Amino acid sequence: MSVQRLYLNKDWSVGSLTTSQQAGTKYTANIPTCVHSILLENGVISDPFYGENEKLIQWISDLTWSFSRRIPLTLYQTCPSLRYLLIFECIDTVADISLGGQELGRVENMFHRHEFDITSFSSSSHDMELKVTFPPIMEYIKKREKTHPYREWNDPVGGASRVRKAQYSFGWDWGPRFPTCGIMGDVYILCIPNCRIIDWRISQRFDSLEQVSLNVNAEVELVSQMAVHARLDVFYAGMLIASCLLENSDTCFYKGKLSIKDAKLWWPNGYGAQHLYQVSLSLLSQNQQITFDCSTKTIGLRQILLDTSKTEDGYKFQFYVNGRSIFCKGASCIPFHSFLDQVTTEDYRQILSSAKIIGMNMIRVWGGGIYEKDAFYNLCDEYGLLVWQDFMFACALYPGDAGFLQSVEQEAKYQVTRLRSHPCLALWCGNNELEQKPEDILQNETTKSNYLRLFYDLLPQIVSSYDGQTPYLPSSPHHPEGFEKLYSANLLGGDSHFWDVWHKKAPVEDYLKHRTRFCSEFGMQSLCSVETCRLFASESELNMFNSIFESHQKNKAGNEIMLHYIFQLFPFPSSYKSLSYLSQLNQALCMKCGVEHFRRQMPFTMGSLYWQLNDCWPVTSWSSIEFGGRWKALHYFAKRCFSPLLISVVSLGEEAIHFAEPLGYHRGRFDIYITYDGQLQVVPVCVSWKLYHVQHNVCLVEGTQEHEIQRDTSVCVQSLDFSKQVAEYSVSNLILHVRATQQLENGNVVLSENTVWFTAPRFYHLKPGSHCIEHSLTKIASKKWRITLRSNTFQPFVCLKDDNLEWQDNFFDLFPNEERQLYVRCKGNERVPEISIISLGDAILH
Numbered sequence: 001m002s003v004q005r006l007y008l009n010k011d012w013s014v015g016s017l018t019t020s021q022q023a024g025t026k027y028t029a030n031i032p033t034c035v036h037s038i039l040l041e042n043g044v045i046s047d048p049f050y051g052e053n054e055k056l057i058q059w060i061s062d063l064t065w066s067f068s069r070r071i072p073l074t075l076y077q078t079c080p081s082l083r084y085l086l087i088f089e090c091i092d093t094v095a096d097i098s099l100g101g102q103e104l105g106r107v108e109n110m111f112h113r114h115e116f117d118i119t120s121f122s123s124s125s126h127d128m129e130l131k132v133t134f135p136p137i138m139e140y141i142k143k144r145e146k147t148h149p150y151r152e153w154n155d156p157v158g159g160a161s162r163v164r165k166a167q168y169s170f171g172w173d174w175g176p177r178f179p180t181c182g183i184m185g186d187v188y189i190l191c192i193p194n195c196r197i198i199d200w201r202i203s204q205r206f207d208s209l210e211q212v213s214l215n216v217n218a219e220v221e222l223v224s225q226m227a228v229h230a231r232l233d234v235f236y237a238g239m240l241i242a243s244c245l246l247e248n249s250d251t252c253f254y255k256g257k258l259s260i261k262d263a264k265l266w267w268p269n270g271y272g273a274q275h276l277y278q279v280s281l282s283l284l285s286q287n288q289q290i291t292f293d294c295s296t297k298t299i300g301l302r303q304i305l306l307d308t309s310k311t312e313d314g315y316k317f318q319f320y321v322n323g324r325s326i327f328c329k330g331a332s333c334i335p336f337h338s339f340l341d342q343v344t345t346e347d348y349r350q351i352l353s354s355a356k357i358i359g360m361n362m363i364r365v366w367g368g369g370i371y372e373k374d375a376f377y378n379l380c381d382e383y384g385l386l387v388w389q390d391f392m393f394a395c396a397l398y399p400g401d402a403g404f405l406q407s408v409e410q411e412a413k414y415q416v417t418r419l420r421s422h423p424c425l426a427l428w429c430g431n432n433e434l435e436q437k438p439e440d441i442l443q444n445e446t447t448k449s450n451y452l453r454l455f456y457d458l459l460p461q462i463v464s465s466y467d468g469q470t471p472y473l474p475s476s477p478h479h480p481e482g483f484e485k486l487y488s489a490n491l492l493g494g495d496s497h498f499w500d501v502w503h504k505k506a507p508v509e510d511y512l513k514h515r516t517r518f519c520s521e522f523g524m525q526s527l528c529s530v531e532t533c534r535l536f537a538s539e540s541e542l543n544m545f546n547s548i549f550e551s552h553q554k555n556k557a558g559n560e561i562m563l564h565y566i567f568q569l570f571p572f573p574s575s576y577k578s579l580s581y582l583s584q585l586n587q588a589l590c591m592k593c594g595v596e597h598f599r600r601q602m603p604f605t606m607g608s609l610y611w612q613l614n615d616c617w618p619v620t621s622w623s624s625i626e627f628g629g630r631w632k633a634l635h636y637f638a639k640r641c642f643s644p645l646l647i648s649v650v651s652l653g654e655e656a657i658h659f660a661e662p663l664g665y666h667r668g669r670f671d672i673y674i675t676y677d678g679q680l681q682v683v684p685v686c687v688s689w690k691l692y693h694v695q696h697n698v699c700l701v702e703g704t705q706e707h708e709i710q711r712d713t714s715v716c717v718q719s720l721d722f723s724k725q726v727a728e729y730s731v732s733n734l735i736l737h738v739r740a741t742q743q744l745e746n747g748n749v750v751l752s753e754n755t756v757w758f759t760a761p762r763f764y765h766l767k768p769g770s771h772c773i774e775h776s777l778t779k780i781a782s783k784k785w786r787i788t789l790r791s792n793t794f795q796p797f798v799c800l801k802d803d804n805l806e807w808q809d810n811f812f813d814l815f816p817n818e819e820r821q822l823y824v825r826c827k828g829n830e831r832v833p834e835i836s837i838i839s840l841g842d843a844i845l846h
Contacts, residue, residue: 001193003293004079008130008187011069014038017133018063032341034092034182035065035134048338049617050536052551054176061137061179068131071099071189076122079191082223086116089185091132092340093165094140100128108140109164109407110184111371111392112414118189134181137163144399150440150447152396153433154368161396164407167368168335173555174612174621178338194224194292198252200281202299202421203469209322212263212301216246218254218281227286230254235278236264246281265322266300266423268361269384270329270644271679276300276381276423298381300423306471308480314492315480317517318606319386319426325712327599327677328386328607329642330355330362331624332521335369338616345375350629351614352376356383357808358635359642363387364476364520364609367432368394371415380424387424388520388609390476391415391459393431397440400450405458412462420467428463428472430455433497435475435483442484476520495607497521501590505564509654511594516605522594523611523622525555525562526587526634527580531803532626535618542576544620553620562620565590571762571844578843584633585797585840587622588811591634595641596648599675602714610638633797633811640752644678645709647687647740647752667758668726672738674707675714683709685751687717689738690815693729694764694794697816700725700734722758731758732765735794737815755813761796761840769795769839773814777833783826785833790819795839802835804828814839 009031015024029038036057039045045057076084086099093110096103104116121128141159148162155161156177160170171177190196200218207213216232230246246256264275276298283292305320319326336343336351355363363380365372367390380387391412398404419425434441434451441451455474463472479485479494495518500506502524511522527533527544537548544559553559566579566586573579591610598608615627624634640646653667676683690702707717725734736756741748757764772793778786785805789798795814800807805824814820824833 001079001081002291003193003196004081004191006075006079006189006191008069008071008189012183013068015066016063017066018136029067031187032090032182032184034180034184034339034341035060036178036180037182037339037341048176048178051548054178054551058177061181064136065134065181066131067134067183068129071128071130073124073127075189079193081122081191081193082119083117083192083221084119084122085190085192086118086130086187087190088114088132088183088187090183092180092182092184093163094135094137095181096133096135098129098131098133100124109411110166111164111411113185132183137165137179137181147401148397148399150397153437154395161398164392164411166335166340166370167392167394167396168616169338171554172368173558174334174619174623175554175616176338176619180339182341184340192221192223194226195220195222195228195283196293197281197283197295199417200295201417201466202279202297204299204301204303206303207259209265210261210263212260214258214260214279216254216256216281218246220252220254220283222252226292228292229284229286229288230256231282231284231288232256232258233280233282234258234260235280236275241277260301263301266302266381267384268321268326268386269356270359270361270677271321271324271326271384274300274382274384274423297421298378299421300381302423304426304470306427306473308494310480314517315494316606317493317495318603321386325603325606326361326386327602327712328362328518328609329595330360330364330385330609331613331638332364332366332609332611333613334366335372335616336614340370343373345379347629348373348376348379351625352379352383352385354625354629354631354635355385355613358639359644360638361386362426362607362609363613365389366394366612367392367429371419374418377419377422377424381422385424386426387422388427388429388476389419389425390429390432393434393455395433397434397447398450398454400446400453405454408454409458409462412459413466416462416466420470425470428459428467428470429476430459430472430474432476435478436497438483493517495520498594499523501594502561505561508565508568508590508593511597512650514597515601516598518605518607519594519598520607520609521611522591524565524587524590525558525620525622526583526632527562527620528552528618528626529580529584529630529632530577532618532628532630533576533580535627544576544579549620552618555620558620562586567762569760569762570840573843581633581799581838581843585811588633588637591624592637592641595638596646599641599646600648600650600673600714602675602677603712610634631807631810633799636807636810636812639809640754643752644676645683645685645740645751646673646675647738647754648673648675649736649738649754649756651756667731668721668723670720670722670736670756671716672718672720673714674709674717674740676709677712679711681711683711684742685709686741686743686748687738688741689718689720689736691722691725692735692737692794692815693733694735694766695733697793699816700729726758732763734758737813755796766796766839766841766844767793768841769798769814769837770842772841773798773837773839775835775837777835780823783830785824785826787822787824787833787835788819789814789822789837790817792817795841798837798839800835800837802833804831805833805835 015026144162155170198219203215205213234242244258246254280296282294307318496516570582598605615623618627650671651667652669688704690699739753740751773791791814
C-alpha cells in the first residue's frame with residue numbers, strides 16, 4: 001500500500017472557553033479558518049472592515065478559543081499502516097494540541113508545519129477527540145516582556161516581535177489590528193504502511209545553456225522491511241524525456257543524476273519564455289509495480305546570480321539570470337487579506353497576472369507578513385515573476401534566546417526546503433529594515449549579538465545548507481560594508497529604501513538626486529476609488545477627515561502628507577471622487593518620476609521595486625492595486641514605465657515659486673532618453689516630439705529622429721531648447737509630447753510615449769473632458785469591443801470606467817484632434833459598454 005492522507009478539514013466545533021457572552025456557544029466550521037471568519041459567518045460580528053468595526057472587535061483576541069473534532073475509530077481502519085502522523089500545515093499561532101485527552105504538545109510558530117506521532121493511538125477502542133486550544137495571544141506576549149523589552153516600530157500596542165506570528169496582524173501603517181487565531185492550513189493523518197519521502201532536493205548544474213545536469217538527493221523514512229527502489233522521472237509538456245534509478249547511498253538516503261539535453265530555459269517576464277519541467281520521485285517495490293510514495297516538483301532550468309562585487313565607485317547589486325543581466329521591475333507585496341483563510345488561488349492569480357501584464361519581473365515578499373501559499377509561487381513560476389523572499393522579520397529587534405532561535409531554525413529549514421525548487425526564487429533576505437536603525441542594534445552587547453546570531457549566522461547557514469543555489473542578503477536595505485555604515489558610508493552599494501519623498505515631505509524631484517544600485521522601496525499614498533470606499537463607508541460618509549476614513553488611514557499624518565503633495569500639483573477638487581482621482585494621479589506621477597529615473601541610471605542602477613503592490617483590506621495606502629483587484633492610476637502608469645523600451649524626458653531647469661511672481665524660474669530645456677532592456681540586440685526607433693499650445697490647441701513645432709538602440713542601455717538621444725517658446729507663450733500654455741515608434745509591416749507601432757508638463761498642472765486652464773471627448777464603440781468579436789476616442793482639445797489623464805470591462809490602458813492623455821483606440825473585453829455577461837469618461841478638467845473646482 002502507498003502513503004495516504006486522511007484529511008480532517010471538515011466538521012470542527014469552535015467556541016470560547018473564557019467566561020464571556022461567547023462561553024458555551026459552539027460553531028461548526030471547516031478548515032482552513034480563523035475565529036474572526038467564523039464569528040462573521042455566524043453573524044456574531046459585523047464586517048470587520050466596515051466603518052469603525054475594527055475597534056469594536058478587539059475583544060476577540062482576549063479570549064481563549066477551542067477547535068475540536070471527533071476522530072472516529074473507523075478512520076484508522078480505512079488505511080492500515082505501521083506509522084501514523086498527525087500533521088497541521090499551519091496553526092496560527094500559540095496552541096495546545098491534545099488527542100483523546102492526552103497532550104500532544106504546544107506549538108508557538110505559524111510559519112512551519114507541525115507533526116505529531118500518533119501511532120500509539122491507532123489501537124484505541126473508541127472514538128477520540130482532537131482538540132486545539134488557543135490561549136489569548138497578548139497573555140503569551142506579556143510573559144516575554146521582561147526577557148525582550150525592545151520596541152517595535154509599527155505595532156501600536158507592542159510585543160509582536162516576541163511571537164512567531166504574522167507581524168502585520170498586530171497592525172501596520174497600512175493595516176488593521178486583527179491578531180486572530182485559527183487553523184490556517186490542511187489537517188490530516190499521514191498513513192505510512194512501508195516508507196515515505198521525507199525530503200528531496202534537485203540541484204542544477206549547467207554544462208552549457210543547452211545541457212543541464214540534475215543532481216538529486218532524497219531522504220526516505222522506512223517503517224517496514226520491504227526493499228525500496230527510488231526512480232526519478234522528468235517530464236516536459238506532458239512527455240517523459242528522462243528517467244533514472246537512484247542509488248541507495250545509505251539506508252535512508254538516495255542519490256542520482258541525469259542530464260537534460262536541448263534544455264529549454266526559464267526566463268523572467270520580458271526576457272524570454274517560462275519553460276517548466278515536472279520532476280517526479282517515486283518510491284517503488286522491488287519489482288517496481290507498487291508505488292509506496294510519490295512526490296512531484298515543477299522546476300525551471302535557470303541559473304541565478306546576485307553580483308555584489310566591488311567596483312571603482314562602490315559595489316554592484318545586480319541580478320543575472322542565465323548569464324544575462326536583469327533590470328528588476330516590480331513591487332513589494334503584503335499579505336492578500338487580513339484573514340489568511342479568505343485568500344484563494346484566484347485572488348493570487350488576479351494580482352499576480354496584473355503584475356505580469358504591466359511588465360513586472362520581480363515581486364518582493366515583504367518580511368512583516370507571511371511566507372505565501374504554494375499557489376503564489378506556482379503562479380510566479382508560470383508568469384516569470386522573480387521572488388525576492390524576505391524571512392518573516394520586520395521593523396523590530398527580535399529575541400536571541402535558545403528557544404526562540406530553535407523555533408526560527410525549524411521555520412527557516414521548513415520554508416527554505418519548501419521553496420528552493422521554484423525557478424522564481426531569486427533571493428533570500430533576512431529581514432526588512434532592521435539595519436535602517438543601527439543604533440537600535442548597537443544599543444548594547446545583547447542586542448548586537450542577538451542580531452548577528454540570527455541574521456549573520458543562523459539564517460545564512462540554513463540557506464547555504466538547505467538551498468545552496470539562491471543568494472542570501474542579511475537585511476533590506478543593506479550595505480555590503482556592514483549595517484553600521486548604511487547611512488554614514490557612500491550609498492553606492494547594496495540596495496536602498498528611499499523615503500525622503502513621503503516621510504520627510506521632500507520634493508518629488510529628489511528622486512532625480514538619488515543615486516542607488518537598487519531601489520527596493522519607495523512609495524506615495526493615494527486614496528481608494530469610490531467603488532472600493534463603499535466596502536467601508538456609505539456615500540454620505542465619503543470624507544477623508546471623518547472618523548471612518550481616519551480609521552482606514554494607518555500612517556501617522558498620512559492624510560496631511562498626501563494632501564501636501566496633491567496640492568503641489570493640482571488645484572482644489574470638486575468632490576471626494578475628484579480628490580480620489582487627483583490623489584491617484586499624484587501617486588502615479590510621483591512613482592513615474594522615480595521609476596523613470598532609476599531606469600535611466602541603468603546599468604549603474606539595476607532594480608526598481610516600489611512600495612506596494614496590493615492591500616489586505618480597503619484602506620488609504622501606497623498600493624497600486626486596491627483591495628478587491630481594482631487598478632489605481634499608478635498601475636496603468638507602471639505599465640508604461642516598465643515597458644521594455646521606455647522614452648523619458650529630463651527637465652533641465654528647476655522651478656521656484658515666489659509670492660510676487662508665482663513662477664519665478666521656468667523650465668524650457670529638456671533631454672530625451674531611450675532606455676531599452678528587451679530581447680533584441682538592437683532595436684530601430686523613430687523618436688518624434690511635438691510642442692503644443694494647449695489653449696490654442698495647435699502644434700507649435702515638431703521634430704523626428706531615427707536611432708538604433710543597443711540592448712541594456714540608456715542613452716540621451718536628443719536635447720531640446722524651448723526657451724523662446726516659453727518667453728513667448730508662458731509655461732502654463734505649453735505641453736511636450738514625445739513618442740518612440742517602430743516601423744512594422746502593418747504600420748507604425750508606438751513603443752513608448754510620454755507627456756512633459758512645463759509647470760504643475762494646477763497652473764493650466766483645462767476644459768472638462770466630459771464635455772470635449774467624443775467616443776464610439778465597435779464590436780469586433782464576442783465580448784470584445786474597440787473604443788475610439790477623440791477630442792479637439794488637450795485632455796490629460798483620461799479615465800474611462802465600466803466595471804464590466806477589462807481595461808489594459810487608462811489615465812492616458814488625448815492630444816488635439818488625434819484619435820486613440822482601446823480594445824476591451826467584457827468580464828461577465830456581454831452587454832453594450834456603458835462608459836463614463838473624466839479627465840483632469842472634470843476633477844477640479846471651477
